[in-house]
Amino acid sequence: MFFRKDQTVMEELPFVAVIDPAQNKNYCGQCFQNIKVTECPSCQQISYCSRKCERDDIIHKKECLAFKNCSERENCKDLLENDLLRLFLRILIRxxxxxxxxxxxxxxxxxxxxxxxxxxKERIQQLEFLKCAIRTVMGNEFLADFSKKDLVSLYGKMVIHKTDIKAGNNTIGIAIYLDASKFKHSCQPSLNVSFSGSKLILKANRPMTQNESPTISICDTNLSDSERKTYLKKFFYFDCHCSKCIGVESKIQASIPSLKFNEKDIRHPELNLAVRMANKFCETFTAKCIFSLFQIDSENSIANAFKTKILFEARPSNDKKYMVAWTYRDFDPYTIYINEIFKKRLEILNANAQENIEEIETITFYLSVLILHELAHLLFRWKGDRVSPEKIREAGIKLEDWLFGGKVTILTHPGSNWSPNSKHYGIRIKKIVTDTKYSRLSYDKYINKICHFEPDEDFELYTTLFCDDIKNEIDTLTLKGCSEIYENNSQDDDDPDIDENDIYETMYRKCLFH
Structure with a gap:
C-alpha cells in the first residue's frame, strides 16, 4: 500500500499502560487525557476522568486493595511511585x-x-528488585503462579517493547503496544510516533512505496552513530544496519528511476522552464513512489517520456475550448497539448515582463503541473490502458493530490470567460473531498515545502514571488468578485431568491478549467 507524507498508517490502544505517578492528579489513568480527574476513593493511587474510564480499567480492580494497604505502610508506599514496577505488575495481572x-x-x-x-547483570538485578517489591505490595503468594522462566520472559518483553507515552514533549506514562512492537527499527524511520491520550498514532514522515516495510525508531535519532549503536546494543541487544548507520542512501529511493522530458526540444522560454520544473518534480521521492504505485514499466516509460512532445495548441472541440491541457486516447500517445490561451497570454505579459513577473511565474508554475497531470495519463496509455484503472480512478488528479496535497487549479477573475486577456491571480490547491476552500500560497512554500526540493539558480525566480497566505476564503481576490456580485444582486438580506451557496458554487466552476 502507498502512504503519503503525514498519512496515518496505524492507531492503537495499549495492551497495558500505567500513568506516571507524578502525573496522577493531572491525567486520567485509563484514557490518559489531561482533563479534570477524580482519585480512586479507595487507594488514591490512580485518577479517572469518568465512571466509564474507572469501569474500563479492569486491571486496577486486582491491585486496588493492595495499593490501599501499601499506601498506609511507610516501608511500602514509596514503591508505588515506581512506574516500571507498576507496569510489570499490570503485565502479571493481565x-x-x-x-x-x-x-x-x-x-x-x-x-x-x-x-x-x-x-x-544490571537487568537481572532490576528484575530481582521488581520481584521483591511486588511481594511487598501484593503479598508473598502473588508470584507463586509464575516460574522463574516466566518472570524473566515477561520482564524481557516489557523492557524490550515498552514505549513512553508523550503529551507534547513530556512523558506521562509507559505502555506496551502489541501491533506497533512488530515494526522493525530504523535510525531513519519512515513513521513518526504521536499520541492522543493513550492512543498511539503512527504517521508516515515521507512518501512510502507499496513494497516498503514501515519502520519506527526505538532510540534518539539525533544521537551520533556511535552513541546510537552503543545504546541499541546495550539495551536491545542488536547491531543496527539501517541505511543511516551504514552510511548509504536509502536503497528504496535509489532503486526507483526518475522520468524526464527532453528539455532541449522546447523553444518557448516559459514552457521550457515549466518542463524543467516538471523534471525536477519527477526526481522527488514523492513522485518516484507514485510512479511505483502506478506499476509502470520503468525502462519503457523513461524512453517514452523523453520522446514525448509538449506543444501549445488550440482546443479543436468548441464545447471544451477552455480545457487547459489534454492528450488523446486513441492516437498520438507521445504528445501533451496545452491550451494556446496560455501562450497568447504570456505573449501579452512579456511585452512588459518586469511589471507582469508575478503572473508570468503563476502561469509557468501551473504549466509544470499540467505537464505532470497529463504524464500520469500517458503512463497508463503506454501500458495499454485507455483509461485509468479503477483503483486509481483519475490518474492526473491522483498524482496532483499526492504530489501537491490536492487538485491544483489557476485562479482568474470569475466575472468573465477565460481568454488571453484574463488575468491569472494565483494558484489554488483544493484538497480532495475534505476541503472546498480556496488557498493561495507563496511560491517558496510550493517549491521548498510542498514539492520537497530546494530550488537551484535556474529556479531562483520562484522564491521571489510572494502571495499572502489567506485563510478566509472571502478575502481572496477571486472571491471578492463573488461578494460583489452577491451584494449587487441582493436587494434584501432575507431575499429568498438569492442563494449565496449557489452563487459561490457558480464562481468556483468559473475558476476551474479542468
Whole structure:
C-alpha cells in the first residue's frame, strides 16, 4: 500500500499502560487525557476522568486493595511511585486474567531476548528488585503462579517493547503496544510516533512505496552513530544496519528511476522552464513512489517520456475550448497539448515582463503541473490502458493530490470567460473531498515545502514571488468578485431568491478549467 507524507498508517490502544505517578492528579489513568480527574476513593493511587474510564480499567480492580494497604505502610508506599514496577505488575495481572485470548497470544509472541536478559547483570538485578517489591505490595503468594522462566520472559518483553507515552514533549506514562512492537527499527524511520491520550498514532514522515516495510525508531535519532549503536546494543541487544548507520542512501529511493522530458526540444522560454520544473518534480521521492504505485514499466516509460512532445495548441472541440491541457486516447500517445490561451497570454505579459513577473511565474508554475497531470495519463496509455484503472480512478488528479496535497487549479477573475486577456491571480490547491476552500500560497512554500526540493539558480525566480497566505476564503481576490456580485444582486438580506451557496458554487466552476 502507498502512504503519503503525514498519512496515518496505524492507531492503537495499549495492551497495558500505567500513568506516571507524578502525573496522577493531572491525567486520567485509563484514557490518559489531561482533563479534570477524580482519585480512586479507595487507594488514591490512580485518577479517572469518568465512571466509564474507572469501569474500563479492569486491571486496577486486582491491585486496588493492595495499593490501599501499601499506601498506609511507610516501608511500602514509596514503591508505588515506581512506574516500571507498576507496569510489570499490570503485565502479571493481565496474563492471569482469562480475557481476550487473541490479545494475550499476540503478547506472548513478542520477543523477550531471554538469553540476553540472563547474561545482563544490571537487568537481572532490576528484575530481582521488581520481584521483591511486588511481594511487598501484593503479598508473598502473588508470584507463586509464575516460574522463574516466566518472570524473566515477561520482564524481557516489557523492557524490550515498552514505549513512553508523550503529551507534547513530556512523558506521562509507559505502555506496551502489541501491533506497533512488530515494526522493525530504523535510525531513519519512515513513521513518526504521536499520541492522543493513550492512543498511539503512527504517521508516515515521507512518501512510502507499496513494497516498503514501515519502520519506527526505538532510540534518539539525533544521537551520533556511535552513541546510537552503543545504546541499541546495550539495551536491545542488536547491531543496527539501517541505511543511516551504514552510511548509504536509502536503497528504496535509489532503486526507483526518475522520468524526464527532453528539455532541449522546447523553444518557448516559459514552457521550457515549466518542463524543467516538471523534471525536477519527477526526481522527488514523492513522485518516484507514485510512479511505483502506478506499476509502470520503468525502462519503457523513461524512453517514452523523453520522446514525448509538449506543444501549445488550440482546443479543436468548441464545447471544451477552455480545457487547459489534454492528450488523446486513441492516437498520438507521445504528445501533451496545452491550451494556446496560455501562450497568447504570456505573449501579452512579456511585452512588459518586469511589471507582469508575478503572473508570468503563476502561469509557468501551473504549466509544470499540467505537464505532470497529463504524464500520469500517458503512463497508463503506454501500458495499454485507455483509461485509468479503477483503483486509481483519475490518474492526473491522483498524482496532483499526492504530489501537491490536492487538485491544483489557476485562479482568474470569475466575472468573465477565460481568454488571453484574463488575468491569472494565483494558484489554488483544493484538497480532495475534505476541503472546498480556496488557498493561495507563496511560491517558496510550493517549491521548498510542498514539492520537497530546494530550488537551484535556474529556479531562483520562484522564491521571489510572494502571495499572502489567506485563510478566509472571502478575502481572496477571486472571491471578492463573488461578494460583489452577491451584494449587487441582493436587494434584501432575507431575499429568498438569492442563494449565496449557489452563487459561490457558480464562481468556483468559473475558476476551474479542468
Amino acid at each position: 496474563t492471569q486474567m482469562n480475557i481476550d485470548s487473541d490479545e494475550l497470544t499476540n503478547f506472548y509472541n513478542l520477543t523477550d531476548e531471554y538469553d540476553n536478559i540472563l547474561k545482563d
